[in-house]
Amino acid sequence: MKRNILRGLTLLLCISLTLEGSDSSVRERLMGAAYLDNQAYHLLEEMTDRFGGRITGSKSNEQSLIFLQEALEREGIESRQEPFSFPGWVRGKDEAILIEPVKRPLRAIGLGYVQPHPSFAAEVTLIDKAKEEEITVELKGKIGLVPASVKLSTKTIDLFAKERGLKGLLLINRKNGGQLLARTQHREGSPSPIPIFSITEEEGHWLKRLIERGDAPSVQLTTRSETKPMRTANLVATLPGRVSEKVVIGAHFDSWDLGQGALDNGLGIVQAYDVARLLKTIHPDNHYTLEFVWFNAEEFGLYGSYAYIEKHKNEPIRSMINLDMVGDPIGINAMGFDSLIPFLEGFSEQLKALSFKRAMDNKPWNGGDHMPFILTGIPSITLYAPIKEESSRFYHDFGDTFDKVDETTLSKSIAIISLLAYQLSNNHKLHLPRLNRDETIALLRKAKLENSLRESGYWPFPD
Ligand SMILES: [Zn+2]
Incomplete structure (x- = not known):
């Protein structure tokens, strides 16, 4: 009981510190303007309709980046491109054609880092287990069909190709409705040894039924996509504060190409x-510097955020907020950084009436632009902000289009993110130390992330 009272008092103190460091009229102006003066929705409509998907290395990506830079400039926000090199990939006309028992093209796409490969036809066999030793069927000269529930590691695929003579892979998508799932196969940008395709759930299950009936379906594969070194750029805009210590607000800029x-x-x-614009207009004089970063080449393997950290890691980066597919924010995640907890609890408390009902999370997750920051020990924040299944189901496919964007939810997310950015960049009583190497390793181990980081090639600490 006593503990609860103490905890309540600490929380109240944190809220009052948060509010004192801010001032409630700024809070209300920021949040009101996010709803009443939203520019984000129309900017997104114009950018996506004029330039389409922004796969890194494409003209669409370059043009969209300049479009964003010009929009910032109109608001008096200067931005700069920071170029970097990475192993790029260009989609060619990859084809998968069902040959037996009937001839027809399959709806399929090559995965990232698939290489040019001349046409060949082969029998399709089922690979329904993830562990190499559990797959006892003959793979030599065959194309493997992999159900959505089976996750083959890059290592296993390489081994199947090199030691067991597997010639290609068809990965069945996890969503129905004729959808595909664009993604990279080889995380470190190394070329895939065999053609690997994403195919629809419907056609995948068709092939599976044929195999189970003993009808030995055969498929012809051709790949023309190609890995090649590329140069691209992150976009960076800085709103200087009273001190050079800074809060980074990051979002990946690139996308896949199908939608x-x-x-x-x-x-x-x-x-x-919009958060940069609102702060610049309503509260440009912040204690900490705010740096907005649009990372490129995230989809190919977080290349932009790694390039940013490589260039800026010795600067006093105090904290980072990663915005990746933020829909309707209902909670927040301290990502394992205990130093963030009192502040984020106070932050959440203010938003309870605005649907911030979920208890705070404190667990990092793998696979976003926050990862290079976390690996450098920088306290990082993500929002828990789901997007409705009817829209999010089009993830990485043709249906990720502007019509899925809900204007009111977008306004709400901007209201919440701008408040977060404002309070984080003005709360100078909050101590946010960068973790050292051992503390960072402990944080990752506690979250059971070591294995997945090692498997995906992102574990940076030598043994
Ligand atoms: Zn994303």
């Missing part, structure tokens, strides 16, 4: 834009 990348991550692009 418009409106949700993934058009949302994050325009959220960061």
Whole structure:
């Protein structure tokens, strides 16, 4: 009981500190303007309709980046491109054609880092287990069909290709409705040894039934996509504070090419834009510096956020907020950084009436632009902000288009993110130390992330 009272008092103190460090009229102006003066929605509509998806290395990506830069400039916000090199990939006309028992093209796409490969036809066999030793069927000269529930690691695929003579892979998508799932196969940008395709759930299950009936379906694969070194750029805009210590607000800029990348991550692009604009207009004089960063080449393997950290890691980065597919924010995640907890509890408390009902999370997750920051020990924040299944189901496919964006939810997310950015960049009583190497390793181990980081090639600490 006593503990509860103490905890309540600490929380009240934190809220009053948060509010004192801010001032409630700024809070209300920021949040009101996010709803009444939202520019994000129309900016996103224009960008996605004029330029389409923003796969890194494409003209669409370059043009969209300049479009964003010009929009910032109109608001008096200067931005700069920071170029970097990475192993790029260009989609060619990859084809999968069912040959037996009937001839027809399959709806399929090559995965990232698939290489040019001349046409060949082969029998399709089922790979329904993830562990190499559990797959006892003959793979030599065959194309493997993999159900959505089976996750083959890059290592296993390489082994199947090199030691067991597997010739290609068809990965069945996890969503129905003729959808595909664009993504990279080889995380470190190394070329895939065999053609690997995403195929629809419907056609995948058709093939599976044929195999189970003993009808030995055969498929012809051709790949023309190609890995090649590329140069691209992150976009960076700085709102100087009274001190050089800074809070980074990041969102990945690139998307896949099949749709418009409106949700993934058009949302994050325009959220960061509008938060920068609102702060510049309503409260330009902040204690800490705010740095807005649009990371490129995230979808190919977080290349932009790694390039940013490589360039800026010795600067006093105090904290980072990552905006990736932020829909309707109902909670927040301290990502394992205990130093953030009192502040984020106070922050959440103010938003309870605005549907911030979920208890705070404190667990990092793998696979976003926050990862290079976390690996550098920088306290990082993500929002728990779901997007309705009827829209999010189009993730990484043709249906990720502007019509899925909900204007009111977008306004609400901008209201919440701008408040977060404002309070985080003005709360100078909050001590946010950067974790050292051992503390960072402890944080990752506690979250059971070591294995997945090692498997995906992101574990940076030598043994
Ligand atoms: Zn994303």
